[in-house]
Amino acid sequence: MGDEGPALSIHMNEKLAADTGMGAVTLLVGDLDGMTAYYRDVVTLQVLAADGDTVALGRAGRPIVVLRHEPSLRHAAPGAAGLFHTAILFETQEALAAALYSVARHAPGTFTGSADHLVSQAFYFTDPEGNGIELYWDRARSEWSWTHGTVEMATLFLDPNAFLGEHLTEEAALGSTATEAASVGHVHLSVGDVSTARAFYVDTLGFDETAALGGQAVFVSAGGYHHHMAMNVWNSRGAGPRMPALGLGRVDLMLPDTDSLGALADRLAHHGVAVRDDGRAVRFDDPWANVLEATAPGRG
Numbered sequence: 001m002g003d004e005g006p007a008l009s010i011h012m013n014e015k016l017a018a019d020t021g022m023g024a025v026t027l028l029v030g031d032l033d034g035m036t037a038y039y040r041d042v043v044t045l046q047v048l049a050a051d052g053d054t055v056a057l058g059r060a061g062r063p064i065v066v067l068r069h070e071p072s073l074r075h076a077a078p079g080a081a082g083l084f085h086t087a088i089l090f091e092t093q094e095a096l097a098a099a100l101y102s103v104a105r106h107a108p109g110t111f112t113g114s115a116d117h118l119v120s121q122a123f124y125f126t127d128p129e130g131n132g133i134e135l136y137w138d139r140a141r142s143e144w145s146w147t148h149g150t151v152e153m154a155t156l157f158l159d160p161n162a163f164l165g166e167h168l169t170e171e172a173a174l175g176s177t178a179t180e181a182a183s184v185g186h187v188h189l190s191v192g193d194v195s196t197a198r199a200f201y202v203d204t205l206g207f208d209e210t211a212a213l214g215g216q217a218v219f220v221s222a223g224g225y226h227h228h229m230a231m232n233v234w235n236s237r238g239a240g241p242r243m244p245a246l247g248l249g250r251v252d253l254m255l256p257d258t259d260s261l262g263a264l265a266d267r268l269a270h271h272g273v274a275v276r277d278d279g280r281a282v283r284f285d286d287p288w289a290n291v292l293e294a295t296a297p298g299r300g
Contacts, residue, residue, distance in 0.1 A: 014267065016206040016253075017260035018223030022184040023252025023295065024056070024063035025086040027131055030246055032069040038128055039065050042106045043088070043135070044099045044178050060181040064088055068249055075130065076245035081190050081236050081288035083248035085124065085132030089185030093121070095177040096137045097167035100160060103135075114163075116156040119144050119226040123160060129246060136185060144226060151210045151226045153219075186221075186228050187251050189290055190236035194218050196287050197231035204271040206264065241289040250283075253294040261296040 029035045036055045039045045045057035045064055053069035065086065076082055090096040100123050103111060107125075112132075114123045122136035145152040169176075191197045198218050202209050207220035210227055217232035229251075233239075255261045265282045268275050276283040283293045 014206055015208065016222040016264065017256050019256035020222035020228070020260070021254045022187060022228055023254045023293075024058070024066050025083070025184060025187060025251055026066040026068060026249035027083075027129075028070040028073055028246050028249040029067050029129055030069075030071055030073070031129070032067055034128055035067050038107065038110075039067070042103050042110070043125075043133065044102050044175075045182075046178070059183075060179065062181065062183055064182065064184055066249075070246065070249075073244055073246045076242065076247055079236055079239060080245070081192055081239040081242050081290065082245070083131055084188040084190045084230075084232060084235070085134045086184060087122070087134035087136055087186045087188065088182055090135065090137050090182050091180060092177070093137050093163075093167040094169055094172050095180045095182070096121070096123075096135060097164055097169075098172035098175070098177045099135050101164055101168050101173055104160075104164070111160070114158040114160050116158040117153045118156070119151060119153055121158055121163065123158075123163075131247060132188070134188070138185070138226075141224070149208070149210070150212075151219075153211055153226065184252075186225075186230065188230040188232065189248075189251075189286075189288075190239070191231040191233060191286075191288050192236060192239040193233060194231065200286050201229060201231065204268065204273060206267060239288060241287070248290060250291040250293055253292060255294055255296040258296050258299050261294055261299060264294055 039057045040047055048058050048063055049056040055067045056063045058064040110125045112124045112126055120136045120138045122134050125133040127133055194215050201207050201220050207222055210221050211219040217230060219227035219230045221228045261282060265275050265277060268284055273284050280299055281293045281295045285291055
């Protein structure tokens with residue numbers, strides 16, 4: 001009986017803090033001007049900062065995508081690990097409709113599909129350098145269905161024209177929602193195999209597994225969200241560690257406090273993951289050399 005308290009404490013420390021969220025996604029790009037124009041004029045993000053070879057874009061002062069010019073790099077080989085998509089979460093269907101309308105007007109050829117996932121409504125695109133993008137809106141958490149820790153998600157037909165007809169207002173079409181907040185809701189990665197992804201992102205990093213598709217994909221989150229990250233093998237089964245290439249540069253995790261960040265760093269070190277801690281952030285690689293960086297308010 002006397003051992004139950006310490007065991008519970010250790011167990012609790014094995015999980016990411018419930019208030020963990022996603023930060024910006026950094027993309028390494030070949031055409032900085034062209035990619036900036038796409039995310040600004042098409043996706044409807046605002047330029048928050050521009051410093052030489054780096055441009056940060058987001059909404060309401062919150063970075064969502066950071067573009068870093070790397071003209072010496074080339075695109076990764078087909079089948080490589082890396083980014084599957086960056087998923088940008090809009091707070092209202094009206095704001096999502098405005099962004100969808102902008103893509104339809106300015107770059108309709110970049111649209112790749114749409115789906116109702118039960119927990120959310122989502123629209124998919126590919127940017128000019130081949131990086132996947134999801135623009136989505138969440139249904140209220142009270143409408144999500146959970147069974148034994150697994151959230152019910154599906155891929156149901158969602159007509160983009162019908163969505164626009166129902167939710168696009170004249171004011172939104174003219175840009176009235178362009179300053180409304182949005183954020184990185186989740187990040188989906190291409191990896192070599194799901195079991196290794198689960199071992200790293202759940203057992204080591206400390207996310208909760210919320211759903212899985214056999215050996216094809218695993219979905220993970222903190223604090224009962226449907227998923228903050230997902231890893232799949234649809235385009236990358238068997239992929240090994242990434243070589244330097246255009247595409248994903250870094251995924252940022254936002255932890256709620258310095259204690260949570262310290263616990264994460266300790267947990268990673270315990271599991272043998274090399275950690276770079278510069279006093280401001282904790283940076284580390286997943287098994288495919290995807291770079292993640294964790295920060296917390298008041299650090300550095």
